[in-house]
């Protein structure tokens with residue numbers, strides 16, 4: 001990931017905000033953590049997936065403080081803030097306002113460090129405008145930000161960096177986009193991993209794994225671990241991986257409540273056909289669920305693309321992750 005490492009380094013050295021994007025298991029979090037640890041900068045990392053389904057400012061504040069409490073300089077920082085709070089108190093200030101003042105105080109104390117907000121698209125599920133908070137930080141605080149997310153379309157829908165009406169509009173940022181490894185790199189990753197563990201895997205098993213797991217580094221690792229210990233076939237690990245991917249998908253689809261069956265049928269149609277046009281998706285959904293409007297079909301597809309489950313290749317839709325495709329066919 002040398003190119004991505006360098007891009008992130010440039011973005012943070014020269015600018016104030018980097019947006020690291022890529023589908024699930026492409027290695028975003030690993031890249032960010034490796035970069036920050038190697039470059040020895042002070043940072044605090046928050047994973048918004050740990051927030052409750054409806055995010056509030058106070059749940060964000062708690063998570064930020066929990067993460068700070070894990071690191072030594074963070075604990076000092078929190079203690080300093082608390083001693084100031086004790087002196088000046090917040091008596092009489094409304095709870096919501098108080099919460100905002102608290103968060104701002106903590107963020108202000110982060111000056112000189114890097115704040116990582118991973119899976120930031122989750123912050124869109126809130127009555128509180130977290131995009132305004134990020135814009136405020138960008139404009140007023142000496143804190144660099146690394147924003148990341150696997151649901152890339154949803155992340156950009158949250159940040160709205162190109163929307164003149166949005167708080168973050170016009171702020172300079174660099175995007176570091178991660179993709180799957182090219183076939184040869186993926187092969188090298190597996191071969192070297194097995195060598196390091198003194199395991200010899202036959203050529204056919206490696207070819208088979210590359211075919212099934214594509215160049216998704218998280219899946220290659222998922223495959224490499226049990227394969228190193230021995231005993232599990234490529235097919236078996238592939239099956240376990242696809243079960244995991246489908247479980248994640250099912251969890252994500254719950255968001256659509258009564259609309260969920262449409263998402264399922266759209267995914268099944270796309271997975272079955274391999275790649276499907278808009279009309280084929282519409283026909284596939286209608287065959288199972290009855291008539292559906294054009295705008296509903298477009299909406300389902302837009303949400304599936306924005307969440308990273310589906311991608312659009314020219315004018316056809318495909319399941320973005322081959323492991324998920326297998327899971328959709330076998331288990332959804």
Ligand SMILES: Nc1ncnc2c1ncn2[C@@H]1O[C@H](COP(=O)(O)OP(=O)(O)OP(=O)(O)O)[C@@H](O)[C@H]1O
Nearest residue numbers: 001023024025026027028029030031150217218221
């Ligand atoms: N450069 C790398 N070298 C070795 N292993 C890696 C590398 N990048 C990622 N991995 C492995 O792949 C797994 C998935 O990577 P990571 O969690 O960083 O991806 P992600 O894009 O953040 O995924 P998600 O969207 O699920 O959060 C990691 O647990 C790690 O084992």
Ligand SMILES: [Mg+2]
Nearest residue numbers: 028029030118
């Ligand atoms: Mg991650």
